[in-house]
Every structure is written in structure tokens, then in C-alpha cells.
Amino acid sequence: MSYVFGVIIPYAAIIIFIAGFLYKIAQWAAAPVPFHIPTACGQQRSLRWILSSRLDNPHSTLGVIGRMALEILFFRSLFRNTGAELKPGPVLVYGSAKWLWLAAMGFHWSLLVVLIRHLRFFTEPQPELITLIQNLDGFFQVALPVLFLSDVILITALAFLFIRRLADAKLRYLSLAADYFPLLLIGxxxxxxxxxxxxSKVDLRSVKELTLGLIALQPSIPQGVGILFYIHISLVSVLFACFPFSKLMHMSGIFLSPTRNLANNSRMRRHVNPWNYDVKVHTYEEYEEEFKPVMTAAGLPVEKAGSADEESAS
Ligand code: HEM
Structure with a gap:
């Protein structure tokens, strides 16, 4: 079974991941965006003497890039998240809610560090940058082998995000299996x-031999790769295979979101819905042309002097 779990399942997962990811991106990219709908959270650019909010209501591509970068790197909109609670009275009280932001930041950044450190299994020789990140991450030198700070943050943040959904009645009501599943899987x-x-240590040299074989498309199963590694890699394969069909696609979806990637320049440029069909209009000139004899007969004022036929008709 080593070949199934070490080679076939990982390859199948990667193929599903790449194909599914590209399919989703192509589907989203082909979706029409007929309306100009950037999210506006500040003063729009208008007259020169009115101070506009370049990040919260960007009117240029640079502003959009700035807002997007702050959103992706620091989850800026989540930082402004507020909680609503019904207190005795009943009174609805709004308050600051920063724990979700903190846990989300902790989870995503530590996951990124863990994944970057994992590149040591796929590169030979290992790049200096990975060694540097590894040393910084193990800075506290607690335990042997060194306990990575990113591992502690990852597990803590995941536990918080999971318990939060269970502890809060409103969230429990809203949560679906699709919300719990990625948390449990990554956990x-x-x-x-x-x-x-x-x-239960595994032979890291054998693991590296296996992964290098996989990426060179010359897979082989070395001796001494423990069962725990096969469990780890199979769970990773499930994650990769499910990724394109799950909410985890927000990773790429954020870049394609029209509320985020459009500049709010609608006072500077006229945006016409490309779906607008040609409206058949009846201008006043045409109206007058059509009804001039009747209008003149009824004594109504007309704008254009009458033509010869009309004169004779009247
Ligand atoms: C979503 C992908 C993955 C996640 C979230 C993940 C997570 C983790 C975490 C948190 C650890 C604990 C120690 C550390 O942080 O280095 C770990 C260890 C390990 N992972 Fe992964 N992993 C992933 C993918 C993989 C893949 C594709 C491989 C295949 C080589 C792999 C092989 C290992 C091995 C061999 C260890 C033990 C490292 C050691 O003893 O120092 N992981 N993984």
C-alpha cells in the first residue's frame, strides 16, 4: 500500500488541485462584470478641494493595489469587524471584535511559514532563505527537536476558530459542515x-528521497518512511483535492472580486453597462414632424416652420 499512499494518492490530488483551480479561475474570469461596484468605505474622489480617501475609496489602480495589499496581508476589513450582542433590556450593543482578526492573522501567517519551511523537502540544496526562516521560527529553542513558534500559533489559532463556531449560538446556527471541515482537516x-x-520520529532523509522523486516524476518508495508520514501526506492530499471545490478558494477569489479590484472612478469616467440594448427613442423633432398638421390645426405652438405639404393640408 506504500505506493498507493506515497505516490498514487498524492499525484491524483495534485492533478485534481491544478485542474480544479484553473477551471474555477477560468469560470470566474469569464463571468461578466456589467456594473461598477467597488466597495466604498470612505469619501469618493470628486472636487479637488474635497479630501478623498485614497485607500478606502480608491480612484486609481495604485489605490486599488494598496487597498488589496492591506486586505490580503493584514485582513484590514476584518480588523474593522464589529460584534453585535443583545443585552438585557433588550438593547442591541455593538462593540469592537478583534479576536477573530487576531486568530485569522495568526492562522494564515503561521500556515504560510509552515509551508515555506516545508520547501526543504522539495529542494536540494536547501535555499538559504528557508534556513533563515527556520532559525527565526525556532528562535526560542524550546525542546529538542526545536519547537517552532509557527506550529504553536497554528494549532492555537485553529483551536480558537473551531471553538468559536461551537461556543457562540449564533455562529453555531450559521455554521455548516463546509466550515468545520477545513479547520478539522488542517488541524x-x-x-x-x-x-x-x-x-514518533520519521526518517527525514527517506521522506526527502520520496518527495524529490515525486517532483522529478520518478517516484520510488524508500525504506523507513513511517506510517505517520503516510497519514500526514494522505490528509494533505485530501486537502489539495478538496481545495478547488471548497471555501478555501477565497485564496484566489479575493483577486477576482469586483468589489475589491475596481477603482471607484465613476465620477471621472462614465461606465456604460455593455449589456444595454439600443433603446428605440422617439425624439421631440420626430413627434412634431408626425403630428404637426394636427397640432397646428389645434392652435398648439410648433417649433419648426411648416413645410409646403403641411401648409396646403391646413
Ligand atoms: C497543507 C500542507 C501541509 C501542512 C499544513 C503541514 C503541516 C505540518 C506541520 C504543522 C508540521 C509540524 C512540524 C513543522 O512545522 O515542520 C509538519 C511536519 C512534517 N510534515 Fe507537513 N504539512 C503539509 C504538507 C506536507 C507535505 C506535502 C509533506 C511531504 C513531504 C509533509 C511532510 C512533513 C514531515 C516529514 C514533517 C516532520 C518534520 C520534522 O520532523 O521536522 N508535510 N507538517
Whole structure:
């Protein structure tokens, strides 16, 4: 079964991931955007003497890039998230809610660091940058092998995000299996990874031989790759195969979101819906031309002097 779990399942997962990802992107990219709908969270650019909000209501591509970068790197809109609570009275009270932002930042950044560190299994020789990140991440030198700070943050943030959905009645009501599944899956991947590192060690040289073989398209199963590694890699394969069909696609979807990637320049440029069909209009001139004899007969004023036929008709 080593070949199934070490080669066939990972390859199948990667193929589904790439094909599914490209399919979704192509589908989104082909979706028409007939309306200009950027989210406006500040003063729009208008007259020169009115101060506009370049980031919260960007009117240029540079502003859009700035807003997008702050959103992607620091989850700026989530930072402004507020919580609503019904207190006795009943009174609806709004308050600051920063824990979700903190957990989301902790989760995404630590996941990125874990993934960058994992590149050591796919590169030979290992790039200096990965060694540097690894050293910084293990800075506290707690335990042996060193406990990575990113692992601790990842597990803590995942636990918070999971418990938050269960503890709050409103969120529990809103949450679906599709919300719990990625948290549980990534949590299981992280737990099996940490078990491999700290409890039941695997032969890292064999693991590297396997991964280098996989990326060189010359797969082979070396001796000494423990069962825990196969569990880890199978869970990772499930994650990759599900990725394009799950909410995890927000990773790429954010770039294609018209509310975020459009500049709010609608006072500077006229945006015409490309779907607008040609409206058949009846101008006043045409109206007058048609009804002039009747209008003149009824004594109504007309704008154009009458033509010869009309004169004779009247
Ligand atoms: C979404 C993808 C993945 C996640 C979230 C993940 C997560 C983790 C975590 C949190 C650890 C604990 C120790 C550390 O952080 O280095 C770990 C260890 C490990 N992971 Fe992964 N992993 C992923 C993919 C992979 C893949 C594709 C491989 C294949 C080579 C792999 C192989 C390993 C191995 C061998 C260890 C033990 C490292 C050690 O003993 O130092 N992981 N993983």
C-alpha cells in the first residue's frame, strides 16, 4: 500500500488541485462584470478641494493595489469587524471584535511559514532563505527537536476558530459542515506533523528521497518512511483535492472580486453597462414632424416652420 499512499494518492490530488483551480479561475474570469461596484468605505474622489480617501475609496489602480495589499496581508476589513450582542433590556450593543482578526492573522501567517519551511523537502540544496526562516521560527529553542513558534500559533489559532463556531449560538446556527471541515482537516495535518517531529520520529532523509522523486516524476518508495508520514501526506492530499471545490478558494477569489479590484472612478469616467440594448427613442423633432398638421390645426405652438405639404393640408 506504500505506493498507493506515497505516490498514487498524492499525484491524483495534485492533478485534481491544478485542474480544479484553473477551471474555477477560468469560470470566474469569464463571468461578466456589467456594473461598477467597488466597495466604498470612505469619501469618493470628486472636487479637488474635497479630501478623498485614497485607500478606502480608491480612484486609481495604485489605490486599488494598496487597498488589496492591506486586505490580503493584514485582513484590514476584518480588523474593522464589529460584534453585535443583545443585552438585557433588550438593547442591541455593538462593540469592537478583534479576536477573530487576531486568530485569522495568526492562522494564515503561521500556515504560510509552515509551508515555506516545508520547501526543504522539495529542494536540494536547501535555499538559504528557508534556513533563515527556520532559525527565526525556532528562535526560542524550546525542546529538542526545536519547537517552532509557527506550529504553536497554528494549532492555537485553529483551536480558537473551531471553538468559536461551537461556543457562540449564533455562529453555531450559521455554521455548516463546509466550515468545520477545513479547520478539522488542517488541524489534523498539523497534529500529525507535530507528532512526527516530536513524538514518533520519521526518517527525514527517506521522506526527502520520496518527495524529490515525486517532483522529478520518478517516484520510488524508500525504506523507513513511517506510517505517520503516510497519514500526514494522505490528509494533505485530501486537502489539495478538496481545495478547488471548497471555501478555501477565497485564496484566489479575493483577486477576482469586483468589489475589491475596481477603482471607484465613476465620477471621472462614465461606465456604460455593455449589456444595454439600443433603446428605440422617439425624439421631440420626430413627434412634431408626425403630428404637426394636427397640432397646428389645434392652435398648439410648433417649433419648426411648416413645410409646403403641411401648409396646403391646413
Ligand atoms: C497543507 C500542507 C501541509 C501542512 C499544513 C503541514 C503541516 C505540518 C506541520 C504543522 C508540521 C509540524 C512540524 C513543522 O512545522 O515542520 C509538519 C511536519 C512534517 N510534515 Fe507537513 N504539512 C503539509 C504538507 C506536507 C507535505 C506535502 C509533506 C511531504 C513531504 C509533509 C511532510 C512533513 C514531515 C516529514 C514533517 C516532520 C518534520 C520534522 O520532523 O521536522 N508535510 N507538517
Amino acid at each position: 489534523s495535518i498539523a497534529v500529525t506533523g507535530m507528532l512526527m517531529r516530536h513524538i
